[in-house]
Amino acid sequence: MVKQSRTGVWFVGVRGSVATTAMAGATAVRLGLAAPVGLVSELPDFAQLPLAGFGELVFGGHDIVATPLAKRVEQLTTSGVVPRDIAAAVLPEVTAVEAEIRDGVHVEDAVPQLQVVARLAADIAGFRERHGLDRVVVINVSSTEPPSAYRPEHDDLTALTKAMETDAYVLPPSSVYAYAAFEAGCAFVDFTPSTGARLPALDELARSRGVPYAGSDGKTGETLMRSALAPMFTTRALRVLSWSGTNLLGGGDGATLADPAAAASKTASKQRGMAKMLGYSAGGDVHIDYVPDLGDWKTAWDHILFEGFLGVRMTMQFTWQGCDSALAAPLVLDLARFTSWAHEQGESGALTALGFFFKDPVGTDEHRLLAQYDTLREWAAR
Amino acid sequence: MVKQSRTGVWFVGVRGSVATTAMAGATAVRLGLAAPVGLVSELPDFAQLPLAGFGELVFGGHDIVATPLAKRVEQLTTSGVVPRDIAAAVLPEVTAVEAEIRDGVHVEDAVPQLQVVARLAADIAGFRERHGLDRVVVINVSSTEPPSAYRPEHDDLTALTKAMETDAYVLPPSSVYAYAAFEAGCAFVDFTPSTGARLPALDELARSRGVPYAGSDGKTGETLMRSALAPMFTTRALRVLSWSGTNLLGGGDGATLADPAAAASKTASKQRGMAKMLGYSAGGDVHIDYVPDLGDWKTAWDHILFEGFLGVRMTMQFTWQGCDSALAAPLVLDLARFTSWAHEQGESGALTALGFFFKDPVGTDEHRLLAQYDTLREWAAR
Amino acid sequence: MVKQSRTGVWFVGVRGSVATTAMAGATAVRLGLAAPVGLVSELPDFAQLPLAGFGELVFGGHDIVATPLAKRVEQLTTSGVVPRDIAAAVLPEVTAVEAEIRDGVHVEDAVPQLQVVARLAADIAGFRERHGLDRVVVINVSSTEPPSAYRPEHDDLTALTKAMETDAYVLPPSSVYAYAAFEAGCAFVDFTPSTGARLPALDELARSRGVPYAGSDGKTGETLMRSALAPMFTTRALRVLSWSGTNLLGGGDGATLADPAAAASKTASKQRGMAKMLGYSAGGDVHIDYVPDLGDWKTAWDHILFEGFLGVRMTMQFTWQGCDSALAAPLVLDLARFTSWAHEQGESGALTALGFFFKDPVGTDEHRLLAQYDTLREWAAR
Amino acid sequence: MVKQSRTGVWFVGVRGSVATTAMAGATAVRLGLAAPVGLVSELPDFAQLPLAGFGELVFGGHDIVATPLAKRVEQLTTSGVVPRDIAAAVLPEVTAVEAEIRDGVHVEDAVPQLQVVARLAADIAGFRERHGLDRVVVINVSSTEPPSAYRPEHDDLTALTKAMETDAYVLPPSSVYAYAAFEAGCAFVDFTPSTGARLPALDELARSRGVPYAGSDGKTGETLMRSALAPMFTTRALRVLSWSGTNLLGGGDGATLADPAAAASKTASKQRGMAKMLGYSAGGDVHIDYVPDLGDWKTAWDHILFEGFLGVRMTMQFTWQGCDSALAAPLVLDLARFTSWAHEQGESGALTALGFFFKDPVGTDEHRLLAQYDTLREWAAR
Ligand SMILES: NC(=O)c1ccc[n+]([C@@H]2O[C@H](COP(=O)([O-])OP(=O)(O)OC[C@H]3O[C@@H](n4cnc5c(N)ncnc54)[C@H](O)[C@@H]3O)[C@@H](O)[C@H]2O)c1
Ligand SMILES: NC(=O)c1ccc[n+]([C@@H]2O[C@H](COP(=O)([O-])OP(=O)(O)OC[C@H]3O[C@@H](n4cnc5c(N)ncnc54)[C@H](O)[C@@H]3O)[C@@H](O)[C@H]2O)c1
Ligand SMILES: NC(=O)c1ccc[n+]([C@@H]2O[C@H](COP(=O)([O-])OP(=O)(O)OC[C@H]3O[C@@H](n4cnc5c(N)ncnc54)[C@H](O)[C@@H]3O)[C@@H](O)[C@H]2O)c1
Ligand SMILES: NC(=O)c1ccc[n+]([C@@H]2O[C@H](COP(=O)([O-])OP(=O)(O)OC[C@H]3O[C@@H](n4cnc5c(N)ncnc54)[C@H](O)[C@@H]3O)[C@@H](O)[C@H]2O)c1
Numbered sequence A, B, C, D: 001m002v003k004q005s006r007t008g009v010w011f012v013g014v015r016g017s018v019a020t021t022a023m024a025g026a027t028a029v030r031l032g033l034a035a036p037v038g039l040v041s042e043l044p045d046f047a048q049l050p051l052a053g054f055g056e057l058v059f060g061g062h063d064i065v066a067t068p069l070a071k072r073v074e075q076l077t078t079s080g081v082v083p084r085d086i087a088a089a090v091l092p093e094v095t096a097v098e099a100e101i102r103d104g105v106h107v108e109d110a111v112p113q114l115q116v117v118a119r120l121a122a123d124i125a126g127f128r129e130r131h132g133l134d135r136v137v138v139i140n141v142s143s144t145e146p147p148s149a150y151r152p153e154h155d156d157l158t159a160l161t162k163a164m165e166t167d168a169y170v171l172p173p174s175s176v177y178a179y180a181a182f183e184a185g186c187a188f189v190d191f192t193p194s195t196g197a198r199l200p201a202l203d204e205l206a207r208s209r210g211v212p213y214a215g216s217d218g219k220t221g222e223t224l225m226r227s228a229l230a231p232m233f234t235t236r237a238l239r240v241l242s243w244s245g246t247n248l249l250g251g252g253d254g255a256t257l258a259d260p261a262a263a264a265s266k267t268a269s270k271q272r273g274m275a276k277m278l279g280y281s282a283g284g285d286v287h288i289d290y291v292p293d294l295g296d297w298k299t300a301w302d303h304i305l306f307e308g309f310l311g312v313r314m315t316m317q318f319t320w321q322g323c324d325s326a327l328a329a330p331l332v333l334d335l336a337r338f339t340s341w342a343h344e345q346g347e348s349g350a351l352t353a354l355g356f357f358f359k360d361p362v363g364t365d366e367h368r369l370l371a372q373y374d375t376l377r378e379w380a381a382r
């Protein structure tokens, strides 16, 4: 196989924590300042794949705020995500990305969405051309949007496109970005629980343009633990009576999720996956609380009440204390590399083989972590 | 395949918590008083196997104390392991096993071990004949013994047998039971961390008699959790810096493990498995404390410090609160059923396919729970 | 001081878990079947007080369901609150209380509340006379009611009484019981977060009748822990940034609190107390989840993020796993004994000295557990 | 009362984490760069005391290594104890202390201890004179020593002094420092579990010189929690069946305590205190594990099994994740201020009023945190 050459990574939400950590981290790994810890694509199981090297990734993206990347790096250093010496070393390369940042989709703008798509797609295509890139992967790491209302146009590409000629609100922003990515001939990855490419009309568009997409909602904390632990109960024939969880989140994402509608979207996705893994719906609520002082850190406490032989009741509890951006950033780089390779291999539509990375994987009901890993490994070994 | 018919289950330590719970539970399941929760062999994945039914298992065993089974059932009821109504219903069948209990191996007896073997083998063979059983599986669920010293005779069957003609101490008791089981043409399962069949000379004996054996040390708590969670870290390329654990145990087993030598045996087996799963040796101590008031319950607290992208340090903790006998008893029944079937299928020597059940599986270095389950499922599907 | 003689304890919610456990437990302690564990009034600090003995307490009460006490005892045995042998021994005395149970206040009845008060007061007075009791303490251990709307009549006894001549809904049921208790010349204790006696008009009534009252909301779990731990932070000058909590509850109370309005009442009372202890309002949410399979057990997980010297952030977490009825029942007996003694001593109005027992103590802002204990001790030592 | 003027603080172990954090922090508070969080002496309860201000403390000390203070500050910055901007601002003042550091007691030196005392006392006296200080408090924050063997000379000052004329090993180093402090007319505080001033002969010396001493072993983590929580159980008449604890420690102190003899000293002191608070000895082991990657952080997990009404068993667990140096440093400054004031007030011998700060308080059996705080407050209010 031929080694992947220069690959573009276009972040929606490029000024956010995850995007900034990913860009700083890719540079640090390339410079040999950080070990490839947390990078799945660097495991021996994928050594034979001709993935783009960390020196071959070129970054750009959309955002709707103007916070300089340098300031974001400083914040990430203060909150302990990016070590100070690494920050200093990578700063020139990270701030160079400023030249490749364009204004994103503002919900309040009353512009017909097809016009917005044209603008976004031109931004992405321009980036690809300026850098002479083989391929660009568009990755959504912007703030989670509230669940959006169903519209009949979502089911049919022709109807959707027609509506977008005049309508400024037929699609939520994440789906506008997906449309633009496909329109520009690019793969799209949704790392958030937003709608993104998950509409029949957009699936149709991706297939017709021959581009793949992956998603959704990066699996980095409580759900990661759940997908590793639920199979322990099923293979041991132990019956889960309730699985309760409380998540304490700081950071930009915490503030967004403090909005009950956005939280509902995350919570529902967590519960669907659990029921799929257990084969039945165990009780238990899930809470997402905003605790500003936690910064980029998340604490999840889960309590599982289960029944064993002769009806004996037992419990298991865990506390996960993770740094969300540090967990998410390497996965975002993995996804860029795997998705670009899939694109190059001619895959189009939903990339079900990447379910390992997501809370709510497209095109599959498999949520068990190790089964997902096996699928990923076999896919890569074709 | 022909349905398995009547199968003997001969417990070493027949008056202990695990054995008594297994006998009470098998009867309860047969009478329809308890659902098959906790029984791996009853999962849909094994529905096609002609395993012995719960009405076809016949029990007997060795012990060195005289505590009546009725008293043990009462203790298990008081401590919440066996519900009172179930205890009442199964008592006649459980106490009927008294007729099939024989005196075991007393370490203080200065009798040449070949004589002891002859007595034990005759006990087992007599049981098989009295009940017209197709096969008997001998299962060690007696108190954990301290690690035993290496002797050159352990490596060679001829030398071992010769030594046992006069020597009363060449083998630890668990190995004397294994020798006797093989001598009687029976399969042997070691649910404890004791030496049991794990000596080259005994492996030779098992193969020469065409009988299989399985072991060792049932995986029911902290190690079960570890084998479900360690692969989460490796597949996500997260580096475990330390994995510390404290186990609080009551019960007969807790008292035994309060002896530092016996605890050392358990602890060493836990750490070997962890290093195999991670591919490196993470730091961290393991403690086993005796807390008499916990009765049959065990609490395990584990603290994992791990490193992610850019060297960020995070932690995960879990607290497991399980009822040991309720967790172990169904596995012991599963092992009796699977091992008897393997014997019937003509397998001999170490049953590596049963590693799923054990902390320290014989004949394999695979400790990851779900990889072990896949192996078990494939083995059963041949 | 003269030893207290026969004292009546009239439970509102007499068929509930707390009341039944209290009656079973008082009998068990009297019979010498249980040690006085959990009984504050039996500590050496109170040995000099002439409190009513456990053989001198006589029980009766109101309820709105007909579940036999014998069935409640059976349920409490099954769920592990009352040991089986104790249940058998105390059953005759507990079921004898059936003769002293009267129908309570049904919210749906459209009867002018002064008529209801007359009926309830007559029930209580009849009980006192039949048994020749010196005093009766009415204790509310019925289901928590939703917060009730403010009415101007609540502030003035004359206006209130006048409204109750015709109005069937001017007071919530718990306050109707308080009114009736005072009317009958009895002390009133509210172990629930319901309104009870906490209205200016009812305080006026209590004082005019010369009877004391205490409340509200028994402190038995998360709040108990909080009131022990918050002073650790304040005396060490550590700043609490957030104090988050999740409560998993089964039992009748769990089902009631699953109603968001009732939960809101509990949650608000928890947060008021925390702010009083810290001297500022730390962030953090409190959740109350209904997990039916937990039965009478409650699990509370609290996460405290705090700041130390030089702004360093640290955390403390605790998990409390308590049996609510077993924690509440002895306190209810303590309250009966202390309140009856206060009544005998001529105290009337709010008994601020009993704040130690309550989440939301009447007449005081002191929530710190040990300061409350000192107050109780000093009060008893007068 | 007259405001305290310039006060010397002489650290034994001046180059360690606690001492360095204390010096950096005192400067930061003085410069207004840090709030007085964690400083007990700055609570409103002590506002009326004429304690030395943070600008009036002058630092110096003994150590046996040469690691520059600037390097220690850098390490404390990297490990998150001292924020980078504060470190930069205080560095000049902290490094200025280098001029006041003298070589300490090396165990391997075979010099008669009275000679060593003379040298140390001269160091301290010289410091006092150079800076024209009113008083100097000597504070031991050096590495914990292993428990030392009893010698009859420890009970009598004359015998001890005589032995020290020729003997190089009659006292452990911490006691040599205490002797020197008293000899120089200075107060002595032992923040470690080492022997220090806790020998009858040294108590005699302190009294004869009219100087006070305090100790021992700063209470900053698990024991702090225990002393806040144990009284919850006793005042509620709940019986603790077992109290188990595991401590994971990194840092210099962790390495020292990995030595079983040093750990035994800490563990024994923890258990004595618990028994005093409960009034009986509950079971349960305490472990101290060295986990190097934890750096200055400590994690303590405690599991408490307790019995309530009718013998019901319940549990409470906590996890404390604290930064040891950040917790200890302000207490060390508090102790310097309070002890200097006591000295000025003419107190001599054991300062029992300072028990609030210590795991193993001299001269008192009171271990309950809030009772200790009340004592401190009353002492300060004389
Ligand atoms: N960190 C994790 O572990 C993790 C896991 C799963 C999902 N996620 C998701 O990743 C996303 C990013 O997380 P984060 O911590 O970086 O959040 P963040 O708040 O730091 O960054 C989000 C960025 O998106 C930008 N943005 C908002 N609306 C936009 C729009 N319409 N167009 C373009 N940009 C827009 C914001 O200005 C901001 O710069 C969130 O949706 C989060 O839910 C994160
Ligand atoms: N319960 C679990 O989850 C679990 C998991 C793994 C391993 N195990 C092992 O299973 C074994 C049994 O556990 P348990 O809780 O039933 O213990 P137990 O103490 O209740 O029972 C052990 C029985 O073995 C008997 N015994 C002791 N020495 C003997 C000998 N030489 N010959 C015959 N009998 C002898 C004892 O008299 C007793 O009746 C232990 O070794 C334990 O380590 C249990
Ligand atoms: N158990 C604890 O630790 C604890 C702590 C604080 C407060 N409380 C409060 O104590 C109360 C009792 O708890 P429980 O666990 O016994 O609940 P429960 O559901 O077992 O019992 C409540 C009883 O009150 C009765 N009841 C309901 N409405 C009534 C009415 N209008 N008049 C008379 N009786 C009525 C019910 O029929 C039931 O028998 C609850 O309000 C709970 O919030 C309990
Ligand atoms: N940090 C806490 O929360 C806490 C709580 C209670 C007790 N303590 C005790 O405080 C002490 C200091 O802790 P740390 O974290 O600063 O340790 P550290 O290892 O960072 O510092 C100890 C210092 O003492 C020096 N030292 C060793 N032997 C000496 C000697 N004979 N004379 C003079 N100096 C000597 C070492 O060279 C080092 O600089 C320890 O004994 C620890 O047990 C700390």
Ligand code: NA
Pocket: B046, B047, B048, B049, B050, B051
């Ligand atoms: Na079958």
Ligand code: NA
Pocket: D046, D047, D048, D049, D050, D051
């Ligand atoms: Na002051």
